[in-house]
Amino acid sequence: MPDCDFGDRYNLYDDLHFPRDYTSEHAIAADLTAEQALTQLRDLAMEAKHSPGAQVTRIWNRITVEDNDCRLLLSYLVLPARQNNIADLYHLLRASLRTRWPAAAFTALPRWRADAQVQWIDGPTPEAVLNFVHGWPDFDRTLGAEVTQRRYHSAHGWQQILGRAERALGLTVPRSESGDIDWDAAHRIQVPAPVRIGHLNTGDDDEYTHYGLDEILRMLPDYMDLTHAPDR
Structure with missing residues (x-):
């Protein structure tokens, strides 16, 4: 597992x-x-x-525990010992992401002012990362009002994506002599709507009658989890 000790110091608080x-x-x-x-x-x-009936929510640096009536029972929070130190906060954010998804090679850096730019390879979906990072009200106060995400895909990740598309659609993704996707040829392959591949679902009320295979291959990665995360 990647080293999560950045030499900075942190405190654990009872925030309730x-x-x-x-x-x-x-x-x-x-x-x-x-x-x-x-x-x-x-x-x-x-x-x-x-605990019987406990509803536990884990965000990147906080856990909350509620009962079945949504009453807050516990709230714990990790923050830098050096208060309001943005560098220490980003070290903690990166450590938290790497602990949650060890194989995804996360980076987390300030973008503009205090906004967060999070990048990773393969790993979880953008929605999962956004929920993990931006899931509590104090985020705007501590890190910034916006999370910019960019997910990259390895060659192995792309093989998983293409394999899923081929199995679901019953076709073969065209490739160039080098083995890369032939995007021009994929554009010429029309797939009837609606398109349903796992969590990708364009819906029964889709205004389109067909999608180019290239469009589907660009949409599909955002709906595919390419890693097995450890239990929270």
Whole structure:
């Protein structure tokens, strides 16, 4: 698993009983590496899952636990010991993403002002990453108002994508002599609408009667999870 210790220090807080009071004195555990803090957060989440009726939500640096009536029971949060340090926050974000999806080679960097630019190879869908990163109200205050995502695909990832399309559509994706997709030839292959491949579903009310195979191959990757993530 990639190294998650960036040399910065982090604290784990009880955000239910000491909301917004992010000082070391009120930390459950202080002066931790990113890996240590995230491991303790994961252990708290796993422990909470064993409570009857507990609904556990895990976001990149926070877990919340609610009962069946949506009453908040627990809330734990990891933040840099150096408050409002944007570099430390991005180290923590990258460590959290790499811990959640170890094989996806994540990077996370500031883009404009404090907005987040997240990039990775294969791995989870953009929707899954967005939900993991941007799933709690304080995100706008701590990292930025926008998450820019860019997902790259390895040769193995593309083979998975093309194989899924070929099996679902009952056709062969045209390739050039080099083995790459022949996009011009794929454009000439028309597939009747609606198109349904896994989570890709253009819908029964689709205004189009056909899609070019090239369009489908450009849409499909966003709906395919190309990794097996560990249990949260």
